[in-house]
Amino acid sequence: MASSDSDADADDRRPHALDTFTRRGVTMMFGPKVLTHPILLAIDQGTTSTRVIKYELLGFHYKERDGERKDLRPIQSAQHPHKQIHPKPGWVEHDPEEIIENIKKCYREVGGAFTMAVGITNQRETIVAWDSETMKPLHNAIVWCDARTAEIVSRFSEKEKHMVFQKTGMPISTYFSATKMRWLLENSKDVQKAAARGTLRFGTMDSWIVTKLGARRDSNNQELPNVHVTDVTNASRYLLMNIETLEWDDDLLNLFGIKKEWLPRIVSSAERVSGWAGNPSVTKDKEKIELEVYGILGDQHASALGHRLREGDSKNTYGTGCFAMRNTGKTITRSKRGILTTVCWKLGKDEEAEYALEGAVAVGGECIRWLRDEMELVSDANEVEECAKTVTDTGGVTFVPAFGGLFAPHWRDDSRGVIVGLTRYAKKAHICRAALEAIAYQSMEVLEAMELDCEENSKSKKRKKTSSSDGDAKLLSVDGGASVNDTLMQIQADVLGKSVRRPANIETTAYGAALAAAIGAYKRGVYSWYGNSKEPMTVRDVLGEDNQNANDGSKLFESKSTKEERAKGRSRWEDALQRTYGLDTYCDKEQSYNM
Template identity: 45%
Template sequence: MSAERYVLAVDQGTTSTRAIAFDVQGRALAVAQREHEQVFPHPGQVQQDALEIWANARAVIAEVVERLAADHGRWQPAAVGITNQRETTLVWNPRTGEPWHHALVWQDTRTQPIVERLTERLDEAVIARLRERTGLRLHPYFSATKLVWLLEHVEGLREAAERGEAVFGTMDTWMLWNLTGGVKPSPGRTATHATDVTNASRTLLFDLHTLAWSDQLLALFDVPRGMLPSVHPSVHRFGEIDAAAAGLPAVLDGVPVTGILGDQQAAAFGQTATRAGEAKNTYGTGNFLLVNTGADATVDADGGLLTTVAYQLEGEPAVYAQEGSIAVTGSLVQWLRDNLGLIERAADIEALAASVEDTGGVSIVPAFSGLFAPHWRADARGVIVGLTRYVTKAHIARAALEAIAQQSVDVVEAAGREVTELRVDGGASTNDLLMQLQADLLGVPVQRLSTFETTALGAAYAAGLGAGVWRDLDELRELTGLGVRFEPMIDEAERERRRAAWRDALPRSFGLA
């Protein structure tokens, strides 16, 4: 019996790392997952141990590959794709493989003083040009400010960078470097220090229009160019797995890494929202709305949304998107579980919230790391308003779900585009009550896909295109299956009443940092 091909996706997320193998029909064959520690040194600071993340990645990849290899040799890997938490910033020594500091997670807001310093120094015209060139805002969310903080606070780092002993990367770059050999590649091989256009476009150092690192932006942030990875299209042959050096099963040796996408772009790619006007909303640690704008990279100078690269195929122009990023959604449920102990498992929130008919007058604004799109208030902090003796933990749970939905409505409204259907994915999209609340508050149907693994699937699709597993985007669209559809079930008056309560609670979180 001849071996059947599969594509392996490595999904390095904010709270865990997963490996998923997909067959040529886009069906998941095997999955493995490991969570990693979240480190909170001070309020507003979020760090992760990159060595722990790489160890977890190696373990889940090996688990999936060995499981399939044991199936009478039926399955053989054709390609590897990587998707990752974006903006999370790491600097490591390529000669030792040791990080210079914990990775600074995208949620980390310690760089607000750096943003304020730059804002005071730069005139409005310069800030406007930065936004037009990058599609982003001068904000702690993005990688450049985190890299500046590391260069200023880690002793000897800037000097090490000048000696070639410190390189920068987002988590896709860290995964790729280790997969392709890391500090000790096999003879005749070289570890790849690279990223793709979607991740580069989240750094504040990348020019959306030239698709290259900007000398002007590097000078503005005083970042040494030699620290930066090379940038390639999302579908590209980045390198080959060095199984011996990476400590991975031998069957992976030489398998090409042919796709890299930031997680939100990967989710859109997995939903095949690859045409202008198509949109998706991902419910993960945070929420992320992407609206495909095709070749249009126009930046809305006044809006609350960002312009970003959606994807780029090898040899073709980049495709762009408008994006609204919400910092805290799924992580709000984790907070109820881990910090307050209201539930034992994240999945328990649905039954608890469904045990009451409303929030009991409670609204939660989960601005734990400030507010991202469309408000962009780094000075905001979380608040719970409307508490009375009547309120129970069930009302708090329902208010948490409604907060997730309310924030998504804010982003959809800010997009300024007519939305007739919202396609959804991500872990929290499995929560039927949350999806019904979303449809009710948005006033349009919410369409869930038949698979919840769209982020990993997007990475697999990109890698499979790069390795010839699939021909083109049209073939990928034929693989996309629809699941449950949620229709709005409340009238406009009730919708406006709930929206008004949210709009009243929102500004109460401002200025609390």
């Protein structure tokens, strides 16, 4: 961290920029609207775009007002896409500087100055390498779904794989950050030179954002060193953190050949990790953006917090990929079915970590984009749903979009996509519906594997089954861009044989990041600067029993399928799945190249 604990405490006693501003009157910035609620920002840095959403904190006012429930209300947002770079088949990269510029654009468009706290949520596993002196990236970011490290993955023995799984809860895969760092060290001359100079820094997108945009002033307005941190949820995806100690593990570092000084310091998901931004009205550089960061969560963990998942609850996010997560509380449940054991969150440096089971599907909404952009079957994503609704089934067509391999629960790097069951009768509508079914069946596999793992964990500990945390959950909460597709949600309910609940506000990822920032600000005493006697946003306000229906206006999709129909569909899916194995032999091989 940029400052010592004593410096941080001193910072928390100073007047805040927003406090100074509100005393002068807010109408100069917000026109006729007088600000009565604290303002928070959520930066949602995703795989295809970056968003910034401004929230006001309800139930807490600069002036006392009773009867308002504690929650966050979105009031403004901005979004900018970034380029997807594909140097070779199976390779995916992003320009780290483009992403920073997009954050700045969004920040200015929503009027981000004078916010009380900032929460960051980000695409996980995607790795950035930069030089700590120049603050410039040494290579494009290697994205989580990139498959170039398959050869590196194949080097490890079964004993080494077992050790990694026991310490991290995850298998060695192209998915995670450590193999991407290893590839950069072996293939990028710029990374090698920075390592030799001692200026190499690695980090996921949260680390990169905080390093580039985190506030760097102490209580005396003096500039501090750059901050190099990541939170426990992002750190749990490196394959380098021990999920029991929540620290970088020496055995893992040695195995992958990564030095600890190249890595960010691990912090909790809800605490201040930056310095003080100062008052923008008196800052010399009016264009400079300095974020006061109080919360960081990987995207799926932020989504889980946005759904306010308690122990035993499950959610699924339908984005570029699909990500199912089940909160297992303070219990580390190790999977026997290819499901990941991960940190759910740690809401404060003095709080206990909560854990989760997670199943990641590499290709979710991405297969819809593939139908549009590569196959040109449709002109826009909405047309897929319209086509799918014109038929009652797929006509026997099954689509497995294993473009770069399969993630949970199979973990097959040698798989490639297939469309099977084609007949002269098959038409565009059948393929569109098969694409939606592919998303639902992949999600089904990971959700069912989680339930079985929880059931076995309960039996092994001889616990009396008292809640859904020990087995079957009857309701699935959903979010993500593709969740607006009613046909997909109904197919998901039918495939699972369970109800699917979609909240009115599906932006749960950004919402969760803002909640983490609100909790982090409370823990640092920020609210006391405003002289309000009310208790501010706490962990209980977010996860207490009275707050489980925070998103009013949700839509419920009830299953309409029979047990026989589900069994027949599963058999057809599993048959197609088997046909994907080993097809990498016939696809272009990734070759090493030097930059």
